[in-house]
Amino acid sequence: MFPLAIFIGGPTASGKTELALSVQSKLPSFIVNADSMQVYDKFNILTNKPKTKDIKNGNCKLFGFINYPDKCNVGLWRNKSIELLKDKKKIPIFVGGTGLYLESLTKNISEIPQISKKVKFKVNKIMERKGKQFLYDKLIEIDKNYAKKISSNDTQRILRAIEVKVATGKSFSEWHGQEKKNIFEKIIYVVVSMERDLLYDKINSRCKEMLKRGVIDEVEDFLDEQSDRSHPLHKAIGLNPISLFILGKMNKDECISIFMQDTRRYAKRQLTWFNNRASYAKHLGFFDAENFKTPKTWSTKLP
Numbered sequence: 072m073f074p075l076a077i078f079i080g081g082p083t084a085s086g087k088t089e090l091a092l093s094v095q096s097k098l099p100s101f102i103v104n105a106d107s108m109q110v111y112d113k114f115n116i117l118t119n120k121p122k123t124k125d126i127k128n129g130n131c132k133l134f135g136f137i138n139y140p141d142k143c144n145v146g147l148w149r150n151k152s153i154e155l156l157k158d159k160k161k162i163p164i165f166v167g168g169t170g171l172y173l174e175s176l177t178k179n180i181s182e183i184p185q186i187s188k189k190v191k192f193k194v195n196k197i198m199e200r201k202g203k204q205f206l207y208d209k210l211i212e213i214d215k216n217y218a219k220k221i222s223s224n225d226t227q228r229i230l231r232a233i234e235v236k237v238a239t240g241k242s243f244s245e246w247h248g249q250e251k252k253n254i255f256e257k258i259i260y261v262v263v264s265m266e267r268d269l270l271y272d273k274i275n276s277r278c279k280e281m282l283k284r285g286v287i288d289e290v291e292d293f294l295d296e297q298s299d300r301s302h303p304l305h306k307a308i309g310l311n312p313i314s315l316f317i318l319g320k321m322n323k324d325e326c327i328s329i330f331m332q333d334t335r336r337y338a339k340r341q342l343t344w345f346n347n348r349a350s351y352a353k354h355l356g357f358f359d360a361e362n363f364k365t366p367k368t369w370s371t372k373l374p
Contacts, residue, residue: 073156076255078173078352079166079360080105080345081263082338083308084273086357088121090263091166092129098162101130103152105167108307109134110143113293116286117309119277140299144231146183149175153254170344176254183235183246190238194230195301206233214242226301260352261360262345271335278309278331291317308337 077094079087091102104110108118112135120126126134132155137143149172156163165173198206206229211218213236221228232243239246265273290313298305309330316326345352353360 072253072256073163074159074255075162075257075259076176077162077164078105078177078258078260079164079263080170080173080260080349080352081168082270082341082345083119083168083334084270084277084338085263085265087166087168087263088125090261090357090360091164092121092125095129095164098164099160100162100164101132101155103155103163103165104131104133105148105165105169105172107143107148107167107169107172108304109167110137110148111135111139111304112137113139113304114289114307114310116281116284116289117307117313119281139304140302142227142303144227145171145175147185148172150185152176156254168341170341170348173260174348177258177260184239186234186238190234191230194234194237197233198226198230203229206230209233214244217243227303230301260349262349262352262354263357263360264354265356267342270338274334274338275331278327278334281309282327287313287317290314308334 077100079091079094081087094100095102106118108114109120110133111118114120115135120134121129121131125131133148133151136151152163152165165176167173194206203226204223207218207223210229210232214232217232221232223229235246236242286309290310294314294317304310312321312326312329312333315321316323321329345354
């Protein structure tokens with residue numbers, strides 16, 4: 072087992088990355104991205120990736136490591152994260168707002184083998200021919216328990232579950248039911264919290280800053296490519312209203328308003344997730360967390 076890891080979670084715009092960089096400068100450590108959108112090589116502005124110099128200076132890993140249109144999932148991210156755990160003298164700092172990524176390292180999800188491109192292509196072709204509902208009905212037949220947990224409209228998870236069954240002969244539920252080993256002896260888990268009004272103000276300011284930095288041009292370049300609409304990256308917050316503005320179907324003021332609103336709603340969902348699923352973590356304000364003197368300050372017991 073690896074001796075120690077630090078987790079920093081929380082809603083978008085709460086200052087997680089800034090906190091991680093600050094902590095990293097105080098400890099022999101490295102930073103691991105735990106944001107499901109920032110793993111891709113697209114949308115540096117829209118997904119608010121750290122600046123290149125910060126990624127380099129902070130010894131940051133798993134930012135932009137997936138080349139679009141390849142896809143990432145929690146199992147792949149988990150395996151890549153574990154591969155980084157080589158030097159036990161350096162503490163991994165996992166930071167991001169994708170709670171399921173962090174949870175995969177605390178709940179110890181079974182290590183599902185990587186699915187070949189051949190299998191993915193085959194399953195995608197079936198969906199193109201027979202539709203998403205057909206695959207969901209098949210999922211109910213092969214893994215009723217998992218099918219009940221997801222929406223019949225969740226294309227990504229339906230495809231993933233079918234791919235796993237085709238490639239391994241085992242369902243998601245069977246994989247998750249296997250005995251698993253702990254990865255870390257100790258995890259220090261911090262969720263960055265703040266008053267909702269303050270968080271929403273920060274979100275609005277960030278959206279405006281993204282516009283100044285050229286997010287519209289970034290989205291326009293992406294739209295010029297042949298893109299896979301079922302790709303997870305198409306769920307990136309802000310992509311839809313900015314795309315509609317570029318296509319002349321929405322005015323700029325409305326685009327900005329919806330961009331901010333969608334981001335605030337996303338933050339609300341993140342807050343709910345971390346409050347419910349990471350209730351055992353230390354929920355601290357940014358400065359309370361940043362001013363810690365020793366990792367023992369953040370000690371927390373996992374369920």
